[in-house]
Amino acid sequence: MMETMTSDVIQVGPITIRFRVEAEQSAGSVTMFEFDVPAGIALPAAHSHDGYEETLYGLEGVLTWTIDGRQVDVAPGEVLVIPRGAVHNFANHGATDARALAVVTPGILGPAYFRETAAILDAAAAAGTAPDFAALGEVMRRHGLTCAA
Numbered sequence: 552m553m554e555t556m557t558s559d560v561i562q563v564g565p566i567t568i569r570f571r572v573e574a575e576q577s578a579g580s581v582t583m584f585e586f587d588v589p590a591g592i593a594l595p596a597a598h599s600h601d602g603y604e605e606t607l608y609g610l611e612g613v614l615t616w617t618i619d620g621r622q623v624d625v626a627p628g629e630v631l632v633i634p635r636g637a638v639h640n641f642a643n644h645g646a647t648d649a650r651a652l653a654v655v656t657p658g659i660l661g662p663a664y665f666r667e668t669a670a671i672l673d674a675a676a677a678a679g680t681a682p683d684f685a686a687l688g689e690v691m692r693r694h695g696l697t698c699a700a
Contacts, residue, residue, distance in 0.1 A: 559662075561662060561665045561666055561669060562669060563665050563668050563669045563672065564669075564672050565588075565589050565592050566586055566587065566588055566589075566592065566594070567586065567587040568584050568585070568586045568662075568665050569584060569585045569586075570582065570583070570584045570661070570662050571583045571584060571585060571652075572658075573658070573661055573662065574657075574658035574659070574661055577658055579657055579658050579659075580656065580657055580658055581654060581655065581656050581657065581658045582654075582655045582658035582659070582660055582661055583652065583653065583654050583655070584652070584653050584655075585610070585650060585651070585652050585653075586650070586651060586653065587648060587649070587650045588612075588614060588641070588643040588648065588649045588650070588651075589643065589648050590612075590643055590645055590646050590647055590648055590649075591643065591644075592642070592643050593640070593641070593642035593643070594640045594641050594642065595640070596640065596687075596698055596699075596700060597617070597638050597639065597640040597698075597699040597700065598638065598639070598640070598691060598696045598697060598698050598699055599635070599636050599637055599638045599639070599696070599697050599699065600633070600635055600636070600637075600655075600660075600695055600696055600697075601635065601636070601695050601696070601697055602635065602657070602659050602695045603635065603655050603656060603657055603658075603659045603660060603695060604632060604633065604634055604635055604655070604656050605632075605633045605653055605654070605655050605660075606630065606631070606632050606633070606653070606654040606656070607625055607630065607631045607632075607633070607651050607652070607653055607654075608625075608628075608629075608630050608651060608652040608653075608654070609625040609626050609627045609628060609629045609630075609649075609651050610627055610650040610651055610652055611627060611647075611648065611649055611650040612626075612627075612643060612645055612647045612648055612649025612650065613625065613626045613643070613644075613645050613649060614641050614642070614643055614649045614651055615641060615642050615643070615644055616631060616633070616639055616640070616641045617639060617640055617641070617642075618631075618633060618637050618638070618639040619637050619638055619639070625651065638699045659694070659695045660694060660695060660696075661694075663694070664690065664691075664694035664696075667690045667694075668687065668690055671683055671686050671687055671690065
């Protein structure tokens with residue numbers, strides 16, 4: 552029987568992430584996390600995943616995903632599968648906050664990616680400078696993502 556766990560809240564800029572299943576709990580087969588996206592927020596860095604698929608399930612609000620140039624809205628109860636290699640990003644164009652559940656298979660992506668990204672963004676915010684995009688790119692590569700920019 553697998554023990555359930557609610558990990559700490561990870562804040563990456565305005566986006567809040569809570570892991571529900573980590574790779575260690577699933578023998579590496581899956582990771583699962585919820586994420587909250589405030590109204591009017593967009594993930595600016597289009598990217599792809601090299602070694603895993605991501606399945607998204609809408610919980611609240613609507614997130615607009617752009618996948619290989621095509622826009623798809625994901626509302627509560629709707630599911631979107633993003634295959635490996637598909638370039639994508641998302642935005643909350645609505646007037647209300649959105650929340651979704653992400654399932655990553657296999658469970659390559661974990662909390663370390665989000666914590667490392669948050670540290671880079673927090674350092675830039677504290678210094679009043681732009682983020683170190685080279686450092687962000689390196690973090691992405693180490694965790695199986697490729698920046699499309």
